[in-house]
Amino acid sequence: MLQAATDTAITPCVVRECRGARGCPRALLDVAEASAAIAEMLDACGASDTIRRRVKGPLLEHHRFKVSVSGCPNACAQPQIADFGLIGEERPRVDQSACIECGACVEVCGEGALELTGTGLLIDARRCVGCGSCIAVCPVEALSSERKGWRVLMGGRLGRHPRLAAEVMQGASLDEASRMARAVVGLWVREGAASERVGATLDRLAGMEGESLALTQTEGERASALALLLKREGPSS
Numbered sequence: 001m002l003q004a005a006t007d008t009a010i011t012p013c014v015v016r017e018c019r020g021a022r023g024c025p026r027a028l029l030d031v032a033e034a035s036a037a038i039a040e041m042l043d044a045c046g047a048s049d050t051i052r053r054r055v056k057g058p059l060l061e062h063h064r065f066k067v068s069v070s071g072c073p074n075a076c077a078q079p080q081i082a083d084f085g086l087i088g089e090e091r092p093r094v095d096q097s098a099c100i101e102c103g104a105c106v107e108v109c110g111e112g113a114l115e116l117t118g119t120g121l122l123i124d125a126r127r128c129v130g131c132g133s134c135i136a137v138c139p140v141e142a143l144s145s146e147r148k149g150w151r152v153l154m155g156g157r158l159g160r161h162p163r164l165a166a167e168v169m170q171g172a173s174l175d176e177a178s179r180m181a182r183a184v185v186g187l188w189v190r191e192g193a194a195s196e197r198v199g200a201t202l203d204r205l206a207g208m209e210g211e212s213l214a215l216t217q218t219e220g221e222r223a224s225a226l227a228l229l230l231k232r233e234g235p236s237s
């Protein structure tokens, strides 16, 4: 008989990584390296001590600072509902003069983002999710990386008031993503209220208090406001 899973040793911070850390062939970037870097940064910022100090009573799942790292846009570790999340991405560019119009990239693209026309290969950037599969199958290297790096997400959560994370950066190097993580965690350590999740702290500080006001913001506006806030915090320093 199946038993209910119980977590007897809840830690204040948790870093979840997808199978990319253990050799998933779809991983575009080094998931284990990114997880280790963010975990180290959480330690250095005192995130665990902050949670222990703020939480009165037993530590519960919703108190934890959740980091999630996925090696490709399949996002198996669910970074969209983490306090801080990373997703590996690789966007293609085409060298039309090298393309032999074999159609392999069109066939492999599950998003319908590629089309062979009489004049060459068209890439629809709005449909492309950055999985990099087309680049990998091109037999003549007519496709290469336009951009390869981490998408940086923050402020996701489930619970009573579920919310998807806002995406504040694309194509970030691990160094840039780590600096962004340090900025957001530093801000939350200093300014967060008791039991307040990162997303709520960021929204409050970005002048978007109240769920109804937040709901009037488009995802792009929210992401821009958070990026501005973090820029002031000095993520590039």
Ligand code: SF4
Pocket (backbone or CB within 6 Å): 018, 019, 020, 024, 025, 026, 027, 028, 070, 071, 072, 073, 074, 075, 076, 077
């Ligand atoms: S997110 Fe991508 S790299 Fe990670 S386990 Fe899923 S398919 Fe593999």
Ligand code: SF4
Pocket (backbone or CB within 6 Å): 090, 091, 092, 108, 109, 110, 111, 112, 113, 114, 123, 127, 128, 129, 130, 131, 132, 133, 134, 135
């Ligand atoms: S990167 Fe992925 S989604 Fe984008 S065009 Fe290539 S195969 Fe399609």
Ligand code: SF4
Pocket (backbone or CB within 6 Å): 094, 098, 099, 100, 101, 102, 103, 104, 105, 106, 121, 137, 138, 139, 140, 141, 142, 143
């Ligand atoms: S796989 Fe390469 S050569 Fe074939 S159509 Fe695509 S870009 Fe052109």
